[in-house]
Amino acid sequence: MNVTAERLNRVRSRLQKACERSGRAVDTVRLLAVSKWQPAEAIRSLHALGQRAFGENRLQEALTKQAELGGLPLEWHFIGPVQSNKTRDIAAHFDWVQSVDREKILTRLNAHRPKHLPPLQICLQVNIDREPQKAGIDPDAVRALALAARECPALQLRGLMCIPAQSDDPRVTRASFLRLAAIADDLASDGFELDTLSMGMSGDLETAVDAGSTMVRVGTDLFGPRPASAAGHHAEARGAKAS
Numbered sequence: 001m002n003v004t005a006e007r008l009n010r011v012r013s014r015l016q017k018a019c020e021r022s023g024r025a026v027d028t029v030r031l032l033a034v035s036k037w038q039p040a041e042a043i044r045s046l047h048a049l050g051q052r053a054f055g056e057n058r059l060q061e062a063l064t065k066q067a068e069l070g071g072l073p074l075e076w077h078f079i080g081p082v083q084s085n086k087t088r089d090i091a092a093h094f095d096w097v098q099s100v101d102r103e104k105i106l107t108r109l110n111a112h113r114p115k116h117l118p119p120l121q122i123c124l125q126v127n128i129d130r131e132p133q134k135a136g137i138d139p140d141a142v143r144a145l146a147l148a149a150r151e152c153p154a155l156q157l158r159g160l161m162c163i164p165a166q167s168d169d170p171r172v173t174r175a176s177f178l179r180l181a182a183i184a185d186d187l188a189s190d191g192f193e194l195d196t197l198s199m200g201m202s203g204d205l206e207t208a209v210d211a212g213s214t215m216v217r218v219g220t221d222l223f224g225p226r227p228a229s230a231a232g233h234h235a236e237a238r239g240a241k242a243s
């Protein structure tokens with residue numbers, strides 16, 4: 001078995017064990033392969049092993065890889081900071097945007113989603129630990145943004161996404177995940193039909209599954225370490241705002 005297949009199997013088996021431990025069916029958690037900074041060939045290899053959903057956080061990099069991959073039937077998720085001058089291309093070239101954190105972006109994605117495509121699938125990114133440097137909407141403002149999303153016919157609000165504060169203590173991370181789950185529950189009791197809690201990455205996917213995640217976003221443990229790069233990249237990987 002090659003290294004890609006081994007990594008994928010390891011992540012799948014971690015997910016399966018986490019689901020068993022939490023008394024959940026394994027098909028209730030989707031795996032998003034975060035392919036940022038990885039070459040198109042790495043995406044092709046995972047696709048050949050059955051992986052369909054890929055996450056990218058930079059528009060230009062994603063468009064280049066999409067062109068290289070031609071007609072491969074993949075599901076593309078945008079998970080990085082959305083600048084308002086990029087909404088036209090993002091709306092045209094992605095199936096999901098998980099990092100919507102303000103109304104202006106909602107409105108522009110709605111206006112720019114091409115009419116021949118199905119609605120763009122949206123998650124609201126929540127700054128669950130209220131970290132000043134981090135992207136995401138304040139937990140108290142989620143409901144207003146969800147109401148605004150409801151007014152956008154070219155968008156379908158699927159749920160919430162978060163990147164919790166860095167912590168070595170799984171109990172702290174778990175508390176953050178549970179707070180995101182509670183916000184989603186509140187929205188559900190307000191009549192929002194949400195099915196997605198996008199939380200959990202390489203280091204904390206078990207904790208996220210136990211707290212109710214329905215989609216884990218895994219980069220490093222699927223592809224290996226990302227190539228060392230500019231400092232800004234590393235800040236972005238931890239969910240920093242667009243500079």
Ligand SMILES: *Cc1c(COP(=O)(O)O)cnc(C)c1O
Binds near residue numbers: 034217237
């Ligand atoms: C990079 C990134 C991930 C993946 O992180 P890993 O620790 O490499 O698994 C997940 N979510 C977002 C938003 C990211 O930017």
